[in-house]
Amino acid sequence: MKISTILDQIDMGSMALPEFQRGYVWNRNQVRDLMNSLYKRYPVGSLLVWETKRDKTAARGQSNVTDNVKMLLDGQQRMTSLYGIIRGKAPKFFDGDPKVFTYLYFNVEEEVFEFYGPMKMDGNPSWVDVTDLMKNGIEPFISKFSEDPEKSSSLGLYIKRLNQIHQVQEINLHVEEITGEDKDTDTVVEIFNKVNSGGTKLSKGDLALAKVCGSWPEARNELKARLERWKKAGFDFKMDWYLRCINAVVTGEAKFQNLDDITTKEFKDGLETAEKAVDKLLNTISSRLGLDHDRVLGSVYSFPLMCRYIYNNGMSLGDHRQRDQLLYWYINTMLWGRYAASTESTLDKDLDLIEDTDQPIENLVQELRQNRGDLKLYGSDFKGWSRGARFYPMLYMLTRVWHAKDWGSGDELSHHLLGNLCGLQLHHIFPKAYLYDSDYERREVNALANMTFLTQxxxxxxSDKPPIQYFPEIEAKHPGVLASHWIPMDENLWKKENFKDFLVARQELLAEAANKFLNELKEGHVEENEFTHDVFSEKREPLYIRVDSIADQEEEQLLSDLQSWMSGQGLPEGEWGYEILDENEEPQAIIDLAWPDGVQKYLSHPVALLIDEDEETKKIVNKAGFRYFTSAEEFRKYILEEILVLNTI
Structure with a gap:
């Protein structure tokens, strides 16, 4: 099929060019290479499309749109680039930076493609705007070169070269089509990933969203608007996750293939219903459990099920007892990694448990018991280390729900604290440097039982005072505040040589506090909060801050600035505190900022930023397949030169 025909079909809507969830990920170097290959008539690969039925309701009144739509699966980046170059604008569903494929120029003398650079190109007639050539043909350039004494002698050569570019539109690309009513979402994803085994993987969520966009072009932007709203409130979710919530609400199932048969109206209704359910859950979890930020939220893939439960219950969490029992189940899914693996099959199983039953939550809890045997917590469960451990949100939650008090002021560490120095910070009870001087291992130094939350x-x-020094001062000033953080009150345990015994004793106290709260929650005996709030009502500064010393505060600012810079480049911000796990799902290393799928999702190597990390961590990160950088300057240079390819401008 000719490139010009493909672009016409995209304009008519008979071929959909969705950018899926990863958006447009090519850089200028890749766009330039594509045009150079087409100019030289090199092969650039075939396209893969899936012909499927669109929602007829959405197509009414659009005479130029057929009942079927061809979803472009493989070739998105190539056709998006060509669309941008030839049409001079981004196609529908575009999600990326259009500067990547705009302002491409061709030098008629040197036969090279480059993106616009004023110092090199202004006033130099040898440089031709490729989009201008594609849209207006070669006639204007013939006239211009004819009038130039220096160019007229080579006019025939220039015409040949310009015509070679203009005729790129007439190049035929081979198109493979997947057709047949038996080709559902799962089947098509399997076919694509087998055909494209060495390249970008297509997820089921990618394809489900592509089909929705084929009937409702605004769908992706509507989803993104909700995600952005939640992000501003402190909850950074993925589009695949929200799509799963919508799917659960609309179909009662987890598998995305169930979206194949719903209409656009049903999807729109489900989108709004899921948004309301998620809002209700975030407000409840924040107010009731104190989990007011995405880095302490945990178990986000329990949300689709809870959204369905709310929908089945008339958009209500039920009475106070039902609400707290659901929260009890939610916390346990977080602690035991209910959806850590086989998310889709596990979620489908749990969704079945809440349909057509008088005791949906009891069914869910019983299923957890069958898998765990016992939902009681033990001190050893708090042996985890690092801020990435599953029990880390539990430590934060206990601080909030049991009204732990600040060691400096004696005030409760509650949500209503105000002022720049009143946000909660992570504090190492035994200072890190103090323990490292005595050759304690990193896992011991960063154990959860050596952490607590205080005001900045x-x-x-x-600062870096040892507990044997500052504990007595605190207890004398505010009796009982140490115990409110589950600190063992045996002063011998406050000594450095007894640090390991301190950890064991505090783990037991934490387990006891956790069991007490969970049991009261399960039985509906937890007192109602004196406060409730809407996490979307005003701009909130989250209580949870990732720092634990002045040095770390500087590091946090550095990382935060880098994330803002990445966002300004139209690139993903990266994941904070990304864990590298061993075969037993125990954390081996924590990455400050990570792009596990690459900055260009699936098209570039996994990337990590490691600030002031030891050699052991670097080796672990490298062995896990990450390319790592040890300074923000090195990382920025990599982005500019290898991802954005801005050194050529």
């Missing part, structure tokens, strides 16, 4: 002001005041 108190954290700065304690």
């Amino acid at each position: 002001e108190t954290n700065l005041e304690i």
Whole structure:
């Protein structure tokens, strides 16, 4: 099929060019190479499309749109680039930076493609705007070169070269089509990933969204608007996750193939219903459990099920007892990694448990018991280390729900604290450097039982003092505040040589506090909060801050600035505190900022930023397949030169 015909079909809507969830990920170098290959008539690969029925309701009144639509599966990046170059604008569903494929120029003398650079191109007639050539043909350029004494002698050669570019539109690309009513979402994804085994993987969510966009072009932007709203409130979710919530609400199933048979109206209704359900859950979990930020939220793939439960229950969480039992189940899914693996099959099984039953939550809890045997927590469960451990949100939650008090002021560490120095910070009870001097291992130093939350002001005041020094001062000033953080009160355990015994004793106290709260929650005996709030009502500064010393505060600012810079480049911000796990799902290393799928999702290597990390961590990260950088400057250079290819401008 000719490239010009493909572009016409995209304009008519008979071929959909969705950018799926990863958006447009090519850089200028790749766009330039594509045009150079087409100019030289090199092969650029075939296209893969899936012909499927569109929602007829959405197509009414659009005489130029057929009942079927061809979803472009393989070749998105190539056709998006060509569309941008030839049409001079981005196609529908585009999600990326259009500067990547605009302002491409061709030098008629040197036969090279480059993106616009004023110092090199302004006033130099040898440079031709490729989009201008594609849209207006070669006649204007013939006239211009004819009038130029230096160019007229080579006019025939220039015409030949310009015509060779203009005729790119007439190049035939081989198109493979997947057709047949038996080709559902799962089948098509399997076919694509087998055909494209060495390249970008297509997810089921990618394809489900592509089909929705084929009937409702605004769908992707509507989903993104909700995700952005939640992000501003402190909850950074993925589009695949929200799509799963919508699917659960509309179909009662987890598998995306169930979206194949729903209409656009049903999807729109489901989108709005899922949004309301998620809002209700975030407000409830934040107010009731104190989990007010995505880095302490945990178990986000329990949300689709809870959204369905709310939908089945008339958009209600039920009475106070039902609400708290659901929260009890939610916390346990977080602690035991209910959806850590086989998310789709596990979620489908759980969705079945809440349909057509008088005791949906009891069914869910019983299923957890059958898998775990016992939902009781033990001290050993708090042996985990690092801020990435599953029990880390539990430590944060206990601080909130049991009204732990600040060691400096004696005030409760509650949500209504105000002021720049009153946000909660992570505090190492035994200072890190203090323990490293005595050859304690990293896992011991960063054990959860050696962490607690304090206000920034108190954290700065304690600084690097050892507990044997500052604990007595705190207890004398505010009796009982240490115990409110589950600190063992045996003073012998406050000594450095007894640090390991301190950890064991505190683990037991934490387990006891956790079991007490969970049991009361399950039985509906937890008192109602004196406060409730809407996490979307105003701009909130999250209580959870990732720092634990002045040095770390500087590091956090550096990482935050880098994320803002990445966002400004139209690139993903990266994941904070990304864990590298061993075969037993125990954390081996924590990456400050990570792009596990690459900055260009699936098209570039996994990338990590490691600030002031030891050699052991670097080796682990490297062995896991990450390309790592040890400074923000090195990382920015990599982005500019290898991802954005801006050194050529």
